[in-house]
Amino acid sequence: MGLEFNDETFRGDYTFRNSAKAIARFPFPFSEDSYMYSVNMEPHLPGKPGSVFEHLFDVDEHYVAEMRDRALVLAEDPLRCQSLPHMTLAGWDLLELIMQAKARDYPQWFTLTCDGTRWHWINRPMQIDQTFTFLDETTLPCGPMEYITRQTQGDFTLQDQRDDNLWLEAGMVTTQADWSLDFDIGMSFHEWHAPVPLAHEMRVFDRALKFLLNLQLGAPVRRFNWTMTVDPLLDTSPENYPKWGPGKTTMTPDTLGHRQHLRVELQTLHRLPRSNAIVFPIRCYLIKFDELVTVPKWARRLHRVVRDIPDELATYKGFIRNKPLMLEYLSPFDDGAPTSPGILPD
Amino acid sequence: MSVGAPKIPVRVAEVVEVNPLIKRFRFVRRDGAPMPVFSGGAHVVIDMDDHGTRRMNPYSLMSDPADTTGYEISVRRDDAGRGGSLYLHRHVTPGMEMTLSSPVNLFPVDARARKHLMIAGGIGITPFLSQIAALTGQGGRFELHYSARSRDLAAYADGLMARHGDRVRLYLDDQGQAIDLDHLLQGQPLGTHLYVCGPKGMIGWVCKTAEAMGWPKAAVHSEEFLAPPVGLPFQVQLAASARTITVGPAQSLLEAIEASGVDAPYLCRGGACGECETDVLGCDGHLDHNDHWLTDDQKAGCQKIMPCVSRFRGNTLILDR
Amino acid sequence: MDPTLPPSIRSRPVYGVLTARPGPRHLMVADGDGAGALTEMIAGAPDAAAMLAQSHIIYMPGPTGVDLSANLRSVGVAQLHVSPSFAASLPRLQKVLADAHMGLQIYLAGTEGLIGLAMREVMQAGLPWQAVQTEHRGSTLRRVQCVHCKGITEAVRTDPFVCSHCGLNLFVRDHYSRRIAAFQGVNIDAEDPGLVPPAAERFA
Numbered sequence: 001m002g003l004e005f006n007d008e009t010f011r012g013d014y015t016f017r018n019s020a021k022a023i024a025r026f027p028f029p030f031s032e033d034s035y036m037y038s039v040n041m042e043p044h045l046p047g048k049p050g051s052v053f054e055h056l057f058d059v060d061e062h063y064v065a066e067m068r069d070r071a072l073v074l075a076e077d078p079l080r081c082q083s084l085p086h087m088t089l090a091g092w093d094l095l096e097l098i099m100q101a102k103a104r105d106y107p108q109w110f111t112l113t114c115d116g117t118r119w120h121w122i123n124r125p126m127q128i129d130q131t132f133t134f135l136d137e138t139t140l141p142c143g144p145m146e147y148i149t150r151q152t153q154g155d156f157t158l159q160d161q162r163d164d165n166l167w168l169e170a171g172m173v174t175t176q177a178d179w180s181l182d183f184d185i186g187m188s189f190h191e192w193h194a195p196v197p198l199a200h201e202m203r204v205f206d207r208a209l210k211f212l213l214n215l216q217l218g219a220p221v222r223r224f225n226w227t228m229t230v231d232p233l234l235d236t237s238p239e240n241y242p243k244w245g246p247g248k249t250t251m252t253p254d255t256l257g258h259r260q261h262l263r264v265e266l267q268t269l270h271r272l273p274r275s276n277a278i279v280f281p282i283r284c285y286l287i288k289f290d291e292l293v294t295v296p297k298w299a300r301r302l303h304r305v306v307r308d309i310p311d312e313l314a315t316y317k318g319f320i321r322n323k324p325l326m327l328e329y330l331s332p333f334d335d336g337a338p339t340s341p342g343i344l345p346d
Numbered sequence: 347m348s349v350g351a352p353k354i355p356v357r358v359a360e361v362v363e364v365n366p367l368i369k370r371f372r373f374v375r376r377d378g379a380p381m382p383v384f385s386g387g388a389h390v391v392i393d394m395d396d397h398g399t400r401r402m403n404p405y406s407l408m409s410d411p412a413d414t415t416g417y418e419i420s421v422r423r424d425d426a427g428r429g430g431s432l433y434l435h436r437h438v439t440p441g442m443e444m445t446l447s448s449p450v451n452l453f454p455v456d457a458r459a460r461k462h463l464m465i466a467g468g469i470g471i472t473p474f475l476s477q478i479a480a481l482t483g484q485g486g487r488f489e490l491h492y493s494a495r496s497r498d499l500a501a502y503a504d505g506l507m508a509r510h511g512d513r514v515r516l517y518l519d520d521q522g523q524a525i526d527l528d529h530l531l532q533g534q535p536l537g538t539h540l541y542v543c544g545p546k547g548m549i550g551w552v553c554k555t556a557e558a559m560g561w562p563k564a565a566v567h568s569e570e571f572l573a574p575p576v577g578l579p580f581q582v583q584l585a586a587s588a589r590t591i592t593v594g595p596a597q598s599l600l601e602a603i604e605a606s607g608v609d610a611p612y613l614c615r616g617g618a619c620g621e622c623e624t625d626v627l628g629c630d631g632h633l634d635h636n637d638h639w640l641t642d643d644q645k646a647g648c649q650k651i652m653p654c655v656s657r658f659r660g661n662t663l664i665l666d667r
Numbered sequence: 668m669d670p671t672l673p674p675s676i677r678s679r680p681v682y683g684v685l686t687a688r689p690g691p692r693h694l695m696v697a698d699g700d701g702a703g704a705l706t707e708m709i710a711g712a713p714d715a716a717a718m719l720a721q722s723h724i725i726y727m728p729g730p731t732g733v734d735l736s737a738n739l740r741s742v743g744v745a746q747l748h749v750s751p752s753f754a755a756s757l758p759r760l761q762k763v764l765a766d767a768h769m770g771l772q773i774y775l776a777g778t779e780g781l782i783g784l785a786m787r788e789v790m791q792a793g794l795p796w797q798a799v800q801t802e803h804r805g806s807t808l809r810r811v812q813c814v815h816c817k818g819i820t821e822a823v824r825t826d827p828f829v830c831s832h833c834g835l836n837l838f839v840r841d842h843y844s845r846r847i848a849a850f851q852g853v854n855i856d857a858e859d860p861g862l863v864p865p866a867a868e869r870f871a
Binding site: 458459460531532533534535536537538540558559560561562563564565 | 688689690691764765767768769770771772792793794795797798
């Protein structure tokens, strides 16, 4: 592994950490001092160079370590990656989308050469050199969605569009904030969002679904979601909750800065060409509080967001228990001064 | 305009007279790049300048989605229409430049179907051509029943029958041949999906028959090429743009809004997809809802209108545009 | 509205009232008190005799022992199969669905467990699930899948309950999967092992 990629763990000894560069580009999700749900989708256009929005799929210093962790999760639980049979074509669409984007945006790491349907893919960081026939899954070691998402950061769900609805019918889900692919696969848009409190009353999902049904080729959108995680654990699945749940109860004021993480999901949505399906990448970024407070604006704002968030939301996001400890840690950083709008550091 | 999706600048590569009523047009990208891959059943909106009148008409893509060298559409000449098909037939020649929207699919196949049963009438054959090409490549199971006025007018029937044998059945009106719909719908295995595209009457007949024979709505799919109806001219106030416009008799409300320089969202331009849904701020008169999008309740009220196909009769109409 | 199934989250199934629909053939699957939904529907059918001549009923007793098969025997349906359990009826159900044609009307009545299991077979056979009519009658005992070990506990009566496979204490969510035909059970004392609220009788 080169100097470009961290050698770190997301379990056991938890050696994960962000370099100064990673901290500076961290997608802090709060553009104002309080938080409430909204559809908040915007076009996924190329953003500021160096930012997480610069490229269609962001590859950062955690790439190799995250893929190693994914492989471990899948070895322990193969049900984290499933594709209903009719979704294989959508898997090919996704493979094409990712391979083309990464070969274009990171040519130093990825190369894609196509000769008709004979494709040649090179992934240098993961030392993969693969030739295969596009649309023929017998020429890949596993299905196309699994193949490419084992090499791409973030979770992915594929949604079939029919009956004026979206149906979650394939996915690679190993870095989720507490939902089960195995249970939810097959559900419609409103069904898999059913457990989210408050948002349904606010018709957030009605508007989101209507918007997504008309999502077009070549016009992806993005939005943020966020939660909190104790320890830099990517695999906070319901399946493993008995293993990671207890970790929440052992936090102390001394360990909080190191163990408490803000977990931000950069969610994008793309229409796929052959299947007409929608892919929903959910890219997870972690930052520990000790790292986050090195940016004064973020420290100030995060204190206010956590202080004012309704208990129902804090409970749903799983951090109600440690909210007092978090506030105790953050309040010294909040001098009460106004904070500039937007998410970028001052 | 439809938000965000890139437009495709093209050149007409070929114009072929398929039969006395139908011409096929082939488009290639002006920059020589490959066309975007699409899914069978998709359409594009062609943005044309007909001697000063801007026309934006949707046409199903009939070419093989895997063929990225160009897109093909077939246009049936409608002498009594608003002029879009006449313009294409009479004035469009190879070498001309136009702009296409990105492909949009409002008539996809159901990927779970054990079998796809397709019923086409006349020019309604076009979306099935791209679907059949895609399904053939994927090993899907389909059957096409194609009804046309005469052998002459049964565009592409020869090629389909040559390639797909008895999976394609042709019914010619002038030979007294008609689809035995009851018989056809009786013996289909569970998991068959039914698709129909053709004249309004045919679609109505197939959907009603399927329903009467117990087919669930979720297994019956149709696409109707709804052209904006003509009508009396009327005035409209665009509140958000602070201007008043007049909608001509052969011009749709959406076209009139666009012609005045106001950008309104759209996607299918045929009353089906909901993208152009507009709030009505004031209405002293009668809204003629010609779309398939609004609910019956919404059509009974006067809070919403679909400008791509609907019209107004009366004194005042104020829209939130 | 069924008072034993109060409104809940969007993934919680909602059942209706069976009505005879036009179609060449009819398949009815029911357990326990669901027999009543079938007989009432048939009685209200525009042409009950014609419908019965084209109908196939598969019936089994409910999880609490309710057995109304006698009522169904006197109805005069063309095909009636009374099975001791859903599992025993499964090969027959799968064969009927494999031989079926589009136009078949399907009616499911009784417990959520039966409805969910039968619905799953219908979906497997390729028919859109929205086409199937359902009516809940009788027991509200639930099938619950433990999200941790994936084992399904049948006829769950209390909340929380103990997973019959791995022994974890689980609370019962209303989040429901059609594909698994079960509600979701999640470990209730992960963060405070042993701190389990008393099991309340929530389903009967």
